[in-house]
Amino acid sequence: MNAAIRSVVRSAIHNGLEVTGFERGYSGLIDGQSRQMGARSVSGIINLGGTILKTVRCESMKTSEGLEKAAEALKAKGVEGLITIGGDGTFRGGSRLQRVSGIPVVGIPATIDNDVSGTDTTIGFDTAVNTALSAIDRIRDTATSHERIFVVEVMGRKRGFLALEVGLAGGAEIILVPEIEADLDGICERLKGARKEGKTSEIIVIAEGAGDSREVAEYLSEKTGHQVRLTVLGYIQRGGAPTACSRALACEFGHHAVELLLQGEERTMVCISGGKIGSVDLDYSWEVEKELDLRRYRLAEILSR
Numbered sequence: 001m002n003a004a005i006r007s008v009v010r011s012a013i014h015n016g017l018e019v020t021g022f023e024r025g026y027s028g029l030i031d032g033q034s035r036q037m038g039a040r041s042v043s044g045i046i047n048l049g050g051t052i053l054k055t056v057r058c059e060s061m062k063t064s065e066g067l068e069k070a071a072e073a074l075k076a077k078g079v080e081g082l083i084t085i086g087g088d089g090t091f092r093g094g095s096r097l098q099r100v101s102g103i104p105v106v107g108i109p110a111t112i113d114n115d116v117s118g119t120d121t122t123i124g125f126d127t128a129v130n131t132a133l134s135a136i137d138r139i140r141d142t143a144t145s146h147e148r149i150f151v152v153e154v155m156g157r158k159r160g161f162l163a164l165e166v167g168l169a170g171g172a173e174i175i176l177v178p179e180i181e182a183d184l185d186g187i188c189e190r191l192k193g194a195r196k197e198g199k200t201s202e203i204i205v206i207a208e209g210a211g212d213s214r215e216v217a218e219y220l221s222e223k224t225g226h227q228v229r230l231t232v233l234g235y236i237q238r239g240g241a242p243t244a245c246s247r248a249l250a251c252e253f254g255h256h257a258v259e260l261l262l263q264g265e266e267r268t269m270v271c272i273s274g275g276k277i278g279s280v281d282l283d284y285s286w287e288v289e290k291e292l293d294l295r296r297y298r299l300a301e302i303l304s305r
Helices: 002-014 025-031 064-076 088-101 125-146 161-169 184-196 213-224 234-238 244-262 294-303
Strands: 019-022 034-037 082-086 105-109 149-154 174-176 202-207 228-232 267-273 276-281
Touching (some): 002 019, 025 088, 064 088, 082 088, 082 244, 088 105, 125 149, 125 161, 125 234, 125 244, 149 161, 149 213, 161 202, 161 294, 174 184, 174 294, 184 202, 184 213, 202 213, 213 228, 244 267, 244 276
Parallel strands (some): 082 105, 149 202, 174 202
16 A cells, blocks of 8 residues: 555656545544645655555444545545545445545555455555465475464455465465355365375465354364364464565556546546556446456366365
């Protein structure tokens, strides 16, 4: 997000615009927490994780009263265009705010879940994948040495994009995602069969929304008779220095978001599709459910044998 903020600020200044940053998202907008953003205000942040503007959920944006307050705050500041960075919740609020205020809103997709429709990927997804992958590579060393099964929980309460990408890149033997119902008995048989064929360790990647990872680990241990260990990666996936891919994407998204405002777009989201930067309707980003790539899921299964 910091790389995107930097890109927005400097692209806007390049075009003769003034930039106001609202702290803590919509909550700060409503409460009047803002700062003027100059070129120097975003120096040295491209390599930092998180966001210098902070972020917090704002329940008020789900109410008519909250939307009215946010619209009034924008007009009081003389805002002529708003750029929001986040996921479906951010864009739902942005779409409603645009309708109430009449002020153009452009969304920049940034979520480690990569569950925003209309874009191939989002800011932060590549970073989260590489962070989780680094941990799994280390866990595999232990799994191989001690001949154990490791269940590794990654983030993804509703969608399994992160688990699938990490599992495929990490060579996981099993990947569990919310979109596909898990057959634990079938998995147990597969694990036992693999041991008979000489396989001595396995990595199972599970999205947090695919089931209780502790219960899954206990069930697999009981049914297979093998030692099963659980590792929950948790919030380490959300922090750390962003990868080159995430930084470059954020630079592109931030710059294009400013261009869209200058072009007169009123309610849209920056996206990348087939390697090209573009835009889609902001409502499309959250109204349409993004589909998991089942071809990649099957590929992971084939390669894990």
